[in-house]
Each structure stands twice: as structure tokens, then as C-alpha cells.
Amino acid sequence: MDGPRATLLVGAALRCYPARWRRRHGDEAAELAVLLIRDGKPAAAVAWSYLAGAAREWLTPRPGRRLSTAAWALLAAACSLGVSAALVTSAGPARAASTSQARGHVHCSPAPPGFLTRMVPAQGNSLVIVRKAGHDQPC
Amino acid sequence: MAASGRDGKAGRDVLRTVGEASVLVLISLADRSRHGYALIQDIKEFAGVELGPGTLYGALDRLERLGLIEPLPAEDRRHPYRITAPGAAALRVHLDSLERVSAAGRLRLQLGGI
Numbered sequence: 001m002d003g004p005r006a007t008l009l010v011g012a013a014l015r016c017y018p019a020r021w022r023r024r025h026g027d028e029a030a031e032l033a034v035l036l037i038r039d040g041k042p043a044a045a046v047a048w049s050y051l052a053g054a055a056r057e058w059l060t061p062r063p064g065r066r067l068s069t070a071a072w073a074l075l076a077a078a079c080s081l082g083v084s085a086a087l088v089t090s091a092g093p094a095r096a097a098s099t100s101q102a103r104g105h106v107h108c109s110p111a112p113p114g115f116l117t118r119m120v121p122a123q124g125n126s127l128v129i130v131r132k133a134g135h136d137q138p139c
Numbered sequence: 140m141a142a143s144g145r146d147g148k149a150g151r152d153v154l155r156t157v158g159e160a161s162v163l164v165l166i167s168l169a170d171r172s173r174h175g176y177a178l179i180q181d182i183k184e185f186a187g188v189e190l191g192p193g194t195l196y197g198a199l200d201r202l203e204r205l206g207l208i209e210p211l212p213a214e215d216r217r218h219p220y221r222i223t224a225p226g227a228a229a230l231r232v233h234l235d236s237l238e239r240v241s242a243a244g245r246l247r248l249q250l251g252g253i
Contacts, residue, residue, distance in 0.1 A: 021196075021200075025196055025218075027216040028174070028175060028213075028216050028217055028218055029175075029192060029196065031176075031216050031217070032175045032176050032179075032192050033192060035176050036176075036179070036192060041189075045191070046191070046192060048191075048193075049191025049192050049193035049194060050191075050192060050193045051193070052191070052193050052194075053191075053192070053193025053194065053196055053197050054193070056193075056197050057197070057200075
């Protein structure tokens with residue numbers, strides 16, 4: 001990549017940083033990019049590194065930065081949405097059947113062969129799903 | 140959120156969660172002050188790791204926020220950094236911890252006969 005195009009690419013990546021960061025490091029970062037490209041590092045790699053750094057910079061919580069708060073809130077919302085979706089997906093069939101967690105103190109008589117329909121791992125425990133004709137209660 | 144000197148003295152490894160790049164930067168600054176380009180060159184030389192410039196500035200900001208390094212007056216457009224006393228203490232604690240883990244790993248490999 002020729003000089004002006006590399007400069008444009010790196011300049012565009014540097015513009016993604018918050019203004020506070022650019023005031024502090026902008027000039028030095030541009031000079032560092034020139035030196036690294038001169039040493040043979042691809043301009044695209046330098047620009048990509050700055051782009052990733054800018055994303056991290058925006059996502060780092062700082063007092064008084066509203067966008068960061070918004071970004072974290074968005075991330076938290078996305079995560080909770082994902083967790084909720086996963087819980088709904090995994091808990092749906094289990095809820096439909098009667099369930100109980102296998103415990104030592106359960107007062108049930110030993111089940112005949114084929115009584116145990118399936119075992120579903122749920123949050124690290126083995127969830128034993130038992131379905132008995134006419135009973136259909138957790139036991 | 141500056142790490143107090145007490146953290147280093149009390150033996151709490153504050154560098155455990157800062158990431159490899161930050162530890163490498165701190166090691167590079169342990170003997171003398173350096174600016175960005177010199178840090179990248181030095182780390183490449185002693186660790187064989189080529190830090191990207193974005194990663195480097197992230198590490199510098201993080202270490203400065205923790206009070207483990209401090210900027211020196213700019214030379215032209217370059218800002219040299221130097222390690223602080225709490226930074227040196229934290230680095231010692233972290234390196235001691237790494238040595239203990241490394242020794243345990245070597246011993247277990249030896250015991251396992253692998």
C-alpha cells in the first residue's frame with residue numbers, strides 16, 4: 001500500500017477513538033504508525049489494531065462518559081436476552097414434564113426398568129425426568 | 140482507580156487481571172523509561188511478541204489508571220513512560236507468582252515422567 005493511502009487508512013482508524021484519547025495520544029499514535037509501516041508492518045494491520053483499540057476504548061467504563069454507559073447497557077441487554085432465550089429453550093420441555101432433582105432423601109420406591117425416561121443436565125446438576133402413569137408428580 | 144502501593148507490599152497480585160500486554164509493557168519499563176515505538180521494539184526483542192499499536196495504548200492507559208506507570212514530559216510528539224514504585228512492587232509480586240506456578244508445573248511434569 002502506498003504512503004498516502006496507508007496514512008488515510010490509519011487516520012480513519014485513529015478518528016474512531018474518543019476525542020479525549022486523540023488529544024492525548026493522536027499525534028504520537030500517527031507517528032508510531034508511520035514508523036511501524038516503515039519497518040514493514042502492513043498498514044492494514046496497524047489500522048486494524050487501532051480500530052480494535054478504539055472499540056475497547058469506547059467500551060471501557062469511564063466516569064462521565066454516557067456512550068460507554070449506553071454501550072454497556074446494550075451489551076448487558078444483549079447478554080440477558082441471550083441467557084433468557086437459552087433458558088426458555090432449555091427449560092421448555094423440562095417444564096412440560098414433571099421434574100425433580102435426584103436427591104438422596106427422596107422417598108420413592110425403586111423404579112422399574114424403563115421408568116426413567118431421560119436425564120437432562122441443567123446448570124451442572126443431573127435433572128431426572130420421571131413420568132409415571134396416573135402419578136405425574138415430582139417424586 | 141489507582142492501585143495503592145499497599146497492594147504490592149501486601150502481596151496481592153494486581154497484575155493478574157490486566158492482561159499479558161500490560162505485564163510486558165511493565166517489564167519493558169522496569170529498567171528505564173520508554174516511549175511507544177521503543178516499547179514495541181523492546182517487547183519484540185525480549186518476549187518475541189509484536190504488540191499492535193492499539194493494544195499498546197490500551198495497556199499504557201490501563202497501567203496509568205492503576206498508577207503503575209506515569210507519563211514523562213513529551214519529547215517532540217513522543218510521550219515516554221516510566222514505572223512507578225507501586226508498579227515495580229506489583230511487577231515483583233506478579234513475577235514471584237509466575238515463578239511459583241512455573242516451578243509447580245515443572246515439578247509435576249517431572250513427577251509425571253512426561
